[in-house]
Amino acid sequence: MAKLYFYYASMNAGKSTTLLQADFNYRERGMRTALFTASVDDRFAAGTIASRIGLSAPATMFDAATDLAALVVTDHAQAPLSCVLVDEAQFLTAVQVDQLARIADVHAIPVLAYGLRTDFRGALFEGSARLLALADALIEIKSVCTCGRKATMNLRVDAQGRAVAQGAQTEIGGEERYLALCRRHHAEALGG
Structure with a gap:
């Protein structure tokens, strides 16, 4: 029986690297996969999943209007998919x-979804909330705070490195805009 998996972590924990490794493992065994990435993430080339360690792979971009089921079913009908x-x-x-x-x-196609659980304020994203509710398996990819504890929060910072407490839920950025911190240091950085 195929399952829906949600691999979640804070920023810079290696989610994309882990996804690309899973994709490589399927393809190395001669299996077809379908890769998707959010069109809003413009840090790298459009339609590319890229990791900070230099791995990348082409992917189909999605936005809120994309019918993922239709794309996958059509692709699967042309040649069987082993994983999404x-x-x-x-x-x-x-x-x-x-x-x-x-x-x-x-x-009966396994689906592996990789993403953030919460935003810079500690609130769930819509997709993450639904994945937490529906996924057959929840797998946390661990990251480390500057103090050595497990990082579970994403702190947004401005150009001077100061904590940001207000703003839109989605603002694309990497290490220059976000720090992965434990809950305690996240609260302290926000003055709480």
């Missing part, structure tokens, strides 16, 4: 997560 891998899964809509669950349940 989704990067930046926090940007999925609840409807898209439901589609991914149906891909696993009805079409």
Whole structure:
């Protein structure tokens, strides 16, 4: 039975690297995969999943209007897919997560979704919330705070490195905009 997996972590924990390794493992065994990434993430080349350690692979971009189920079913009909891998899964809509669950349940294709659990304020993203509710398996990819504790929070910082407490939920950036911290140091940085 195929499952829906949610691999979650704070920023810079290696989610994309882990996804690309899983994709490599399937392809090395002669299996076909379908890769998806959020169109809103423009840090690298459009339609590319890229890791900070230099690995990358082409992917189909999605936005809130993308029918993932239709794309996967069409692709699967042309040649069987062994796995669907989704990067930046926090940007999925609840409807898209439901589609991914149906891909696993009805079409028997495992779905591996990788993303942030929470935003810089500690609030759940829509896609992450639905994945936490529906996924058959929840796997935390661990990262480390500057103090050595497990990093579970994402602190947004401005150009001078000062903590940002207000703003839009989505602001694309990497190490120059976000720090992975433990809950205690996240609260302290925000003055709490």
